Amino acid sequence: xxxxxxxxxxxxxxxxxxxxxxxxxxxxxxxxxxxxxxxxxxxxxxxxxxxxxxxxxxxxxxxxxxxxxxxxxxxxxxxxxxxxxxxxxxxxxxxxxxxxxxxxxxxxxxxxxxxxxxxxxxxxxxxxxxxxxxxxxxxxxxxxxxxxxxxxxxxxxxxxxxxxxxxxxxxxxxxxxxxxxxxxxxxxxxxxxxxxxxxxxxxxxxxxxxxxxxxxxxxxxxxxxxxxxxxxxxxxxxxxxxxxxxxxxxxxxxxxxxxxxxxxxxxxxxxxxxxxxxxxxxxxxxxxxxxxxxxxxxxxxxxxxxxxxxxxxxxxxxxxxxxxxxxxxxxxxxxxxxxxxxxxxxxxxxxxxxxxxxxxxxxxxxxxxxxxxxxxxxxxxxxxxxxxxxxxxxxxxxxxxxxxxxxxxxxxxxxxxxxxxxxxxxxxxxxxxxxxxxxxxxxxxxxxxxxxxxxxxxxxxxxxxxxxxxxxxxxxxxxxxxxxxxxxxxxxxxxxxxxxxxxxxxxxxxxxxxxxxxxxxxxxxxxxxxxxxxxxxxxxxxxxxxxxxxxxxxxxxxxxxxxxxxxxxxxxxxxxxxxxxxxxxxxxxxxxxxxxxxxxxxxxxxxxxxxxxxxxxxxxxxxxxxxxxxxxxxxxxxxxxxxxxxxxxxxxxxxxxxxxxxxxxxxxxxx
Numbered sequence: 097x098x099x100x101x102x103x104x105x106x107x108x109x110x111x112x113x114x115x116x117x118x119x120x121x122x123x124x125x126x127x128x129x130x131x132x133x134x135x136x137x138x139x140x141x142x143x144x145x146x147x148x149x150x151x152x153x154x155x156x157x158x159x160x161x162x163x164x165x166x167x168x169x170x171x172x173x174x175x176x177x178x179x180x181x182x183x184x185x186x187x188x189x190x191x192x193x194x195x196x197x198x199x200x201x202x203x204x205x206x207x208x209x210x211x212x213x214x215x216x217x218x219x220x221x222x223x224x225x226x227x228x229x230x231x232x233x234x235x236x237x238x239x240x241x242x243x244x245x246x247x248x249x250x251x252x253x254x255x256x257x258x259x260x261x262x263x264x265x266x267x268x269x270x271x272x273x274x275x276x277x278x279x280x281x282x283x284x285x286x287x288x289x290x291x292x293x294x295x296x297x298x299x300x301x302x303x304x305x306x307x308x309x310x311x312x313x314x315x316x317x318x319x320x321x322x323x324x325x326x327x328x329x330x331x332x333x334x335x336x337x338x339x340x341x342x343x344x345x346x347x348x349x350x351x352x353x354x355x356x357x358x359x360x361x362x363x364x365x366x367x368x369x370x371x372x373x374x375x376x377x378x379x380x381x382x383x384x385x386x387x388x389x390x391x392x393x394x395x396x397x398x399x400x401x402x403x404x405x406x407x408x409x410x411x412x413x414x415x416x417x418x419x420x421x422x423x424x425x426x427x428x429x430x431x432x433x434x435x436x437x438x439x440x441x442x443x444x445x446x447x448x449x450x451x452x453x454x455x456x457x458x459x460x461x462x463x464x465x466x467x468x469x470x471x472x473x474x475x476x477x478x479x480x481x482x483x484x485x486x487x488x489x490x491x492x493x494x495x496x497x498x499x500x501x502x503x504x505x506x507x508x509x510x511x512x513x514x515x516x517x518x519x520x521x522x523x524x525x526x527x528x529x530x531x532x533x534x535x536x537x538x539x540x541x542x543x544x545x546x547x548x549x550x551x552x553x554x555x556x557x558x559x560x561x562x563x564x565x566x567x568x569x570x571x572x573x574x575x576x577x578x579x580x581x582x583x584x585x586x587x588x589x590x591x592x593x594x595x596x597x598x599x600x601x602x603x604x605x606x607x608x609x610x611x612x613x614x615x616x617x618x619x620x621x622x623x624x625x626x627x628x629x630x631x632x633x634x635x636x637x638x639x640x641x642x643x644x645x646x647x648x649x650x651x652x653x654x655x656x657x658x659x660x661x662x663x664x665x666x667x668x669x670x671x672x673x674x675x676x677x678x679x680x681x682x683x684x685x686x687x688x689x690x691x692x693x694x695x696x697x698x699x700x701x702x703x704x705x706x707x708x709x710x711x712x713x714x715x716x717x718x719x720x721x722x723x724x725x726x727x728x729x730x731x732x733x734x735x736x737x738x739x740x741x742x743x744x745x746x747x748x749x750x751x752x753x754x755x756x757x758x759x760x761x762x763x764x765x766x767x
Contacts, residue, residue, distance in 0.1 A: 117209050117278035119542040121325045122468050127387040129471040130546040130553060133564055135209035138541040142559035143578055145540055151495035152537040153207050159496045160200050160534060169523040172197040179242035180229035187243045192261040194239050195268040196531045202272035203535035209279040224285045231288055235295030238262045258309040266292050267315030274326045293323055297335055308342040312353055313371045317378025321385060333385055350432030351421035360390040364401040365438040366421050369414025373458025380465035405441040409666050410673050410748055411482030412451035412502055413459055415439045442657040446505035453490030453499060453529035456482050457536050473627025476555045477605040484671045488749035490533045492520045493708050498530040504761040520752060551598040557585045569593040580670045581711040583647030589639040600628040606670060607645040614641055649698035649713050664762040665692055667745050674713055674745035678758035681743055687758040691718045691766035706754055713745045718766040
């Protein structure tokens with residue numbers, strides 16, 4: 097602990113004032129290999145992410161505010177009014193709804209960074225004002241408790257039940273406040289966050305095992321580190337470290353909340369996937385600030401476990417609705433029930449896949465921090481896969497309806513009753529995912545680039561304009577591309593220093609080849625071990641850099657131990673995973689009656705009419721009717737005639753946008 101305290105004191109003197117509205121401000125983080133670009137420094141100008149951001153700005157953020165300021169479903173804004181004594185009422189909602197409201201504010205602030213919309217700014221200000229009025233003098237804020245106390249129930253006290261999600265809620269408040277301060281320069285929300293942190297510092301000064309239990313879905317790990325980055329106060333970083341160390345004094349912990357064993361002893365992903373991914377992201381943040389190798393040892397091993405044995409092809413994670421962990425252990429006394437969980441290795445069901453949208457977003461948060469700590473493109477590769485497939489599948493193309501779970505197959509009827517709808521809806525009782533996906537889409541521009549010293553890294557491809565500083569001078573680059581539908585991107589240098597610097601381009605893991613040109617002249621360059629290709633030179637205004645990837649549709653097979661997908665294939669083109677939806681088959685044909693030949697030929701087509709201009713893949717499939725299974729579990733193999741059907745595969749994230757349907761990502765191989 098003395099080493100950590102010394103690092104904290106040193107950081108207090110070297111940390112500079114925040115000048116960036118980056119999502120994760122690692123400019124002064126001593127163990128960051130690269131650093132985030134500010135939200136306002138990247139403006140989408142056209143193409144895929146410009147379209148998604150516009151839907152988020154024009155539909156998702158306004159519609160969610162209308163939902164949250166009223167009480168058609170559950171009160172959100174009104175809970176703070178009641179807690180502040182501005183109106184009468186009781187608490188009606190899930191215990192984590194305060195956190196959902198803070199996530200919406202963070203989304204709105206992220207949009208504001210780009211638009212500078214005065215109306216949106218006024219709405220945010222009104223929300224912050226009432227949050228401050230609701231907050232207790234000692235900094236505590238959690239409206240279920242505050243409302244109960246205001247209504248005369250003094251038996252309800254803070255931190256009585258770990259599943260009240262107080263720490264989760266306060267973590268999202270602090271994170272939103274940091275983003276708000278960076279975007280607007282205002283202090284009011286940050287002051288609320290600092291008061292909240294003061295309560296936490298006092299409360300956890302001498303933690304007990306009972307207090308240590310308050311670690312469910314630990315957004316507060318990331319939050320305290322981000323508050324430290326924003327203010328430079330080393331007490332906040334010290335508290336973040338204490339939060340993770342407190343897990344070691346847990347009594348009767350379990351894998352549902354990853355507290356059966358100390359975090360630094362963990363080597364695989366277990367338990368509730370959202371809670372796990374938030375923990376991993378928080379530990380990565382602590383590594384970025386402290387350089388404690390114990391955290392990275394665990395994170396590297398867990399990442400390998402996830403990506404090699406527990407990850408869906410879409411980037412989805414958290415395969416099980418319910419399970420037990422450690423699964424099948426001889427030590428039955430330590431087995432605990434787990435929810436929305438990472439299952440055992442290779443346990444990746446399709447129809448019953450849980451794949452909560454929040455788990456995918458937690459994966460994005462974790463992998464982003466791993467990239468900042470290492471500069472390795474493999475973490476951006478997984479981010480990209482997850483963003484395009486498992487995050488975007490959580491929201492409709494129109495931006496106002498949401499999935500809580502994201503299965504890889506949908507049958508009609510389902511083989512068993514399952515929680516959560518197979519149709520996107522504007523509201524679900526557990527409303528954590530909708531504002532989470534909205535803030536994520538609003539912040540994708542903040543992930544698009546990174547920089548260090550004399551290098552700009554291109555992480556995500558999309559039409560945009562980058563306006564930042566490098567080597568102490570303005571840098572402006574315009575990117576034009578039709579990615580992910582086409583495998584090329586062009587970068588035009590509009591403004592730059594006259595000193596040499598490097599532009600690094602990520603070579604996605606899904607491609608085997610790339611070609612480079614500068615001012616229409618081919619350039620030879622090798623892919624670096626980091627997964628980037630680097631071009632170093634004295635750039636001039638007007639220089640044009642082009643990169644091109646081959647982007648054929650590919651058939652992907654799974655590891656043989658993934659039992660449900662043996663002898664099946666999935667279709668992937670670039671970063672996009674495709675699926676077959678019953679809308680694109682004759683009415684009498686079930687999705688499960690279709691097979692793909694191993695030599696299937698695909699042609700890319702634009703579907704502007706019914707799928708908002710998305711690129712789909714036309715091909716021929718083999719139809720083999722299954723016959724009547726109504727009264728049989730097994731039967732003798734029957735010979736059935738087959739025929740060819742013309743159909744199309746659509747991007748997985750776009751399924752269920754054309755009404756009720758069957759769907760499958762994995763398709764049997766034709767005989």
